[in-house]
Every structure is written in C-alpha cells, then in structure tokens.
Amino acid sequence: DAGITQSPRYKITETGRQVTLMCHQTWSHSYMFWYRQDLGHGLRLIYYSAAADITDKGEVPDGYVVSRSKTENFPLTLESATRSQTSVYFCASSESRDTIYFGEGSWLTVV
C-alpha cells in the first residue's frame, strides 16, 4: 500500500549541499519518525514528531532539521551534507506507541 511515501528514492549529492527528503502519509497518524540505517548500526532514530508543530530529537539528530507544519508531511533536511550522512533514510508513522509503518526508504549518497 502507498500509505507512506518518500521522495526522492535515490539521491546523490555533494558535500556541503543542502538536501531535503520528503515524507508524506495518508493515514493521519499522529506520530512520524525519521530513521537512518547503516551497516552495523541497525535503525537509529533521528527525529520524531508526536503531532503537527511538535518535534523532538532522537538518538542521532546532529546535522539534521525537521519540520511538521501539516500532520501528513514530515520533511528531513540535511543542512550541509557530509559523507558520514550517506545512508538509507526511512520515514515512518504510527498512531500511538504501537505498530510503526515504514516508507520504502531514501538512498542518499554524499560524495
């Protein structure tokens, strides 16, 4: 199902550039999350949001900015991309402290 969509799916960018990864969900879930996944580190939470205009830091927030002006959208911005931010980024949503539904991921390479 296409309840949560991410764009772009694949992105190559240069060090120092600003990059925004988009996330849109159609379920009206209250919670939205951004995770990054790297070999050997599993899924690490970058930022999350409990509702529109409410965001909070996760485990690895440095170098990232989020906003949530509308319930359905939760963009993630890398203000000045670094090579260490090369990763797979997953957006996810949830109605409560319960099942998390993940998007298909955005593969980001910083060169």
Added chain:
Amino acid sequence: GQQVMQIPQYQHVQEGEDFTTYCNSSTTLSNIQWYKQRPGGHPVFLIQLVKSGEVKKQKRLTFQFGEAKKNSSLHITATQTTDVGTYFCAGFSGSARQLTFGSGTQLTVLP
C-alpha cells in the same frame, strides 16, 4: 539509556532447518515488537507482544515474551527461502518515549 541487544547478528541455515533469534533488553519492556526487512526493502511489522510470558504463533513463526519482560525470541520452524531477511525486535520501556530497535539478525537460507 535503554539498550536492546539481538543475537546472533548473522545466521545461515539450510532450507528446512529451524532458526531462532534472541532479543534482550537492559530494562523491563512494556511491549516488544518484531519486524522483518527483506533485502533492499523496508522493515515490516510482524507482531506485538504485551503480556509477560506471552507466546504467539504465525504459521511457522513463534514469538515469545519473557516472564520478566526483558527478553524475547523469534523461532522459525522449517525455514524457507522466503524467510530470508533481517529480523528486528523493538521495545518500549516505561521511561522511553520511543521504540528502541535491536541491531537485527540477518537470516540467509541456503536452498
């Protein structure tokens, strides 16, 4: 902070053999969730366990939540090639506001 450890990190089995992955938390969990991620895919929710000692089955998959609610296991009977992927556990502790994911067990099934 809360830590969730998973073992083994990798497991290769012959098709038809059984497989078990274990999840251990440093703190008592209010619930435990299991996710499966196919190669190149995104994590997909499998099941949630809430009660101490709870056992749930999904066809060939058996999930167990420990009596102390600090550990869990996933057992697959007679593995098939379709079982290939990485299995993650994830849990909430009473003080944590968000899920903490284990590092995952990557299962390879040899035909």
